Amino acid sequence: MDMNTIITIGRQYGSGGREIGTKLAEAYGIKCYDRDLLQLAAKESGLCEDIFNNYDEKPTNSFLYSLVMDTYLVGGYSSASFLDMPINHKVFLAQFETIKKIADQGPCVIVGRCADYALAEYKNCVSIFIHADINCRIERISKLLNLSEDKAKEVIHKTDKRRSSYYNYYSNKKWGEAKGYKLSIDSSVVGIDGTIQLIQDYINIMEKQL
Incomplete structure (x- = not known):
């Protein structure tokens, strides 16, 4: 199925976003980037890959957005300002640039990592947020990770809080707020396959207008 759209997916933990x-990527014959990003x-x-794993979608109170953006605009990885940056700043900047490079190569799906914010100026980018009823998410995570319902609920809340803090701190938008995305879908209502179909229908309509 041919398409020319970049899809970014923000997701509540346990909503089936990944x-x-x-x-979606399999249906379109394109690459899906998640942790391999x-x-x-x-x-x-x-930088060492372990560093990226340690800072993956984790907020930090010491982040200075203007400093990162100044570095991004001025010199890239070889600049003195980048070399002098705290490690968490370097991780965010490296992911930011990698997301743009991936998008420049063609259609793809990117999960999380503020990808919608990084690609905000790309007209062929569809930003999606997947959410779901908390009870459905608890049931999904309980089965997936073999956890009790109470433990699954705890993991869900902690993960959502971490993702929300990361996104809200590093972008100029609010995580999960519908107006910040092209589509916001409740996967517990329409299911995994129904969510995929809704996204494909939206993309079909959008690409006809480009």
């Missing part, structure tokens, strides 16, 4: 992204960013920046 599965949806993977199946960290490997690419590590390779491009020359």
